[in-house]
Amino acid sequence: MSESFVRTIHAPERMPPNAQIGMVRWARENLFSSWFNALLTIFSIVLLFLTLPPLLDWAIFSAVFSGEDGAACRVDGAGACWAFVEAKFGQFLFGRYPAEERWRVLLTLFLGVAGLAPLLIPSDFPKKWFVAYLLVPFPLLAFVFLSGGLFGLAAVETSDWGGLMVTLVVAVTGIAASLPLGVLLALGRQSDMPVVRILCVVFIEFWRGVPLITVLFMSSVMLPLFLPEGMSFDKLLRALIGVALFSSAYMAEVVRGGLAAVPAGQYEAAKALGLTYWQSMGRIVLPQALKTVIPGIVNNFIGLFKDTTLVLIIGLFDLLGIVQSNFTDPTWSSPQTATTGYVFAAFVFWIFCFGMSRYSVYMERRLDAGEQR
DSSP, X not given: OOOOOOOOSOOOOOOOOGGGSHHHHHHHHHTSSSHHHHXXXXXXXXXXXXXXXXXXXXXXXXXXXXXSSTTGGGSTTOOOBHHHHHHTHHHHHHBTOOGGGHHHHHHHHHHHHHHHHHHHSXXXXXXXXXXXXXXXXXXXXXXXXXXXXXXXXXXXXXXGBOXXXXXXXXXXXXXHHHHHHHHHHHHHHTXXXXXXXXXXXXXXXXXXXXXXXXXXXXXXXXXXXXXXXXXXXXXXXXXXXXXXXXXXXXXXXXXXXXXXXXXXXXXXXXXXXXXXXXXXXXXXXXXXXXXXXXXXXXXXXXXXXXXXXXXXXXXOOBHHHHHHHGGGOGGGOOTXXXXXXXHHHHHHHHHHHHHHHHHHHXXXXXXXXXXXX
């Protein structure tokens, strides 16, 4: 009869196979998990091999980074003319805003970021004061600093504003106005009062049925014809109102979708607690609805930010408009000037849009808005 054997020491640990650890495992699971994924991976590698080296050569290795005019960019084999961007960088940011007064724009930007940053960073610190600051004091301060004419500040006409400054003014104003207006329109469209519901439906469908370029053209050219003689509004102000009303109609439909996604039991629970209409909406329904439609809201914000380029049609030079206007400068005439300018403008727009997109993803994860239901 054989005796049983009991191991008295642990067997030495063995490393897993190389195919199950590290980069090899990641590649097998993500790049070569099937024949179709393998083909896509090989195609992507070939595409990068064909496009990346010429792109890097144009943007970096053969690029011109300094120069007093476009002569350096006109030589054979020259790449991107970044010297043009460097020379015109101030105009790209501020337009024709006086150089000695640009500190006012930077101060306004700092005041806005100082009030907005605490709202974007999760914390238990009371935020109602920052919201109140952004709603009333900051717009007044921004108007005083940017326009001037008060407290000894030199007056600067809005016709001298331009570049990224105008892009941010139009985008921030449209974003800040469209969300609350959209919420009110969405609530009005679901109202039990026929007059309110019809007015909201007519407003939403009218603005959604008209292209933004038409709205801007009407606000700039046609609206002054209907005003009493001697009365006029600033062109930028008319554009801001048109953009805000246009974007609020689209925002209303996004918010309405969120309201429809809230279970009916939530409305009934609010009534059972004895809450008024506005209390139930503000404390129970809207927080759930807005959390659900965060992707749609941010998508509208990104679209609005890119649509600011349309203000060029009414003579307002945003970032893209001021870049295009500098192409006519004979000092910087070269085959690469226009391409470099467009690439620079596209990169700036991408930075802002990508930032909003990533913050949206962060908020979805934090609020569990992206959780599968």
